[in-house]
Amino acid sequence: MKLLDRAGYRTDDFSRDGSGGSPIVQLAEVNAALEARGADAPVGVEVANNTDVERLAALFDRVALIAIVFPAFSDGRGFSLAKRLRQDGFKGRLRAVGPLIPDQGPYAFACGFDEIELPEAIAARQTEAQWTKAFSAISLPYQPGYARPATILERRLEARRKATEGARHA
Amino acid sequence: MSATKGQPLPAILIANDLREGHVVFRTAVGWTRDPARARVATDRDAADVLAVEAVQAVARQEVIDAYLIDVDVRNGVPVPRHFRERFKTLGPSVHPELGKQAEFAAYASAAAE
């Protein structure tokens, strides 16, 4: 598996097999893992894309990372789950896990994901350069309310405010 | 077991060119736009070879939507048995001046007889 964030590949500070770093465990095992590790040691939890948000809310302050599985790149449920988790106040790291394609990177980040964990086979075909290029393909999106540097709507309103202020000062 | 078990014979391999989109047929050496020049598989082994070539050509980014269709050989040319594939091989019936029916008139008339 390969881990990517907005800047490109990075080393994974989590693992599923105890090979190093903090553990990512399945939802059923998360309470046990949290107890075993103690309050200060980071734990990540991996969840299916149809997991009930209420079930996860109790974990928001306890887990450092939530990994949402994309069974296929064409299954967009993970985007809505991420958006819901952010809306409900999860502040930790959000990871998309699965065979995403580069063009989905900006969507994932806008919905609240911080990073993408790719199967090796996808990473072998789609280079790091292709991923980072895809991240900046569209500089400003339209949708208000999605975590991005800025949206077109915000820029338009800002331009109008400036114009109004300019008119007042003139 | 044969990769083309259940595929009626004789058969030809039809696909669309990835870059251009037009319909192409597998020949002995590559692809042709002319349905008259399609390589006809008359036995199971020949059909299996076409099926393997389909997978390879898709993997090489040459064609998409490659599959075998069964044909009758009429006047020396392969004519698809199913009406869908006949339209695909000839062009839109409402525009006889367009598509392969116009480009390969000899094929179209042989196929029509």
Next chain:
Amino acid sequence: MYRYDEFDERFVRERVAQFRDQVDRRLSGSLTEDEFRPLRLQNGLYLQLHAYMLRIAIPYGSLSSRQLRQLARIADAYDKGYGHFTTRTNLQFNWIKLRDVPDILDLLADVEMHCIQTSGNDVRNVTADQFAGVAGDEIEDPRPVAELLRQWSSLHPEFSFLPRKFKIAVIASAADRAVLKSHDVGVRIVRNKAGEIGYQILAGGGLGRTPMVGKVVRDFLPRGQLLAYLEALLRVYNADGRRDNKFKARIKILVHEIGVETFRERVEAEFAAGPSYADDETAELARIAASFAQKNYERLPARSETFEAARKTDPAFAEWVVNSLFSHKVDGYAAVTVSLKPVGGVPGDMTSAQMRLFADLTDRYSLGELRVTHAQNLVLPYVKQDELHALWKELAGARLATPNVGLVTDIISCPGLDYCALATARSIPIAQAIATRFADKARQADIGPLQIKISGCINACGHHHVGHIGILGLEKRGQESYQVTLGGDSSENMAIGELLGPGLTADEVPDAIERVVGVYLAQRRAGETFIEAVKRLGVGAFKAAFLGGAQNEAA
């Protein structure tokens, strides 16, 4: 019309570059066909039988003369000199090469057009009433709301990989000219008892394999809350819509399976938990509405003597006038529907030469703007009544004055198996055969309003379920076979047609239609239209005639 600002301009240009890059990655093998397919579909590019097909978005059916000229240019340079207007008010080119598509997208961007989300499992091109802005019965012009939704839905981060496609229509009148109730979401601009303008929201309509009439999920949504509400609704659909079966993945199945009440509860809960964009949305809608600003109408008398005189002296003109005009909210003007259904022609097709000529007429007679209708016709929305006769003469010279709007030969037809890879049978030749059978103008006028709609497969692009007479092409035992339904209605009284009997061969269809129409002619009451008679008599009254019986002669 809406004009792009610097942000819209940059957005479509970047989108072109992005698609160019996607094509490069496909050709180099970085993207497999399975990965590329959704990306190309999100840009309107299909693989059809004979070639790629490119579907160009015509947002809410509005088009300028300049845009139409550019489409003509693309038709000549990259296609075979013609295009096809669809029931979603888009334009399709049938003979496109993948390697040309990025250049075509650049040409489209030059005239503020694109192909964004004309296909794919995403929010599709937003449609609206073709008479938006000119209809006397509208509460306001629905196009600013449609444009707001176009922008909001474009490359939406959360809703670009939905269970299935998602179609939205917007109208602002009680009369429904946009088949609102067959959409995944219908937005109807309404006024509440306090006189405030807001939105009635319908969901779960659709045609296809399982036709459903849209249901009201919100009676009145206040202004400023549309984006937040639709975000909540789409989120419920994205999360809960079925993904185990492609044929059950549309929102209509979700709404049907869990019930509209449960669906409403989930949406309202999501809406209550979500953000509000109210001030921003209101400001943005005002900005957009300003660009649809008042046209420069001339002050004209309500009655045009020139027009009335021409009507009396030119019978062919008078015949065309009967069904082609829609009354305009401004005195002295008319909205003109131009039929793209010449008898024996391909419904919705237009040659590049016709496009150029029509663009010129649009400039000279209709303030440079035209519309595309879901019935695959065009509208010139701003014609002075004084100039109708002159316009008609020019249209007639280009085979664009067929006087059949709304009549039996004004047939909706999808491309069917002549082009479409999904089709199970041909549609166009059936439309041609029926139109040819009913070509006689006096007979058409006698029959009056009658909508025939033909689809070449169960996906119902030709809206057959809501045709007064609907025809569905299927494969039966290796042959093309046609099922005929009766009593469908695409208006605000939307109804799904009922099957008349067993499937017919192509050759049998015109006779069967003629017999069904015969029952109407024999049994109608004074002034009663075909669909009114069907509703009164019931579909059963037509079955014997459909099957070939000769009853009802006595009535």
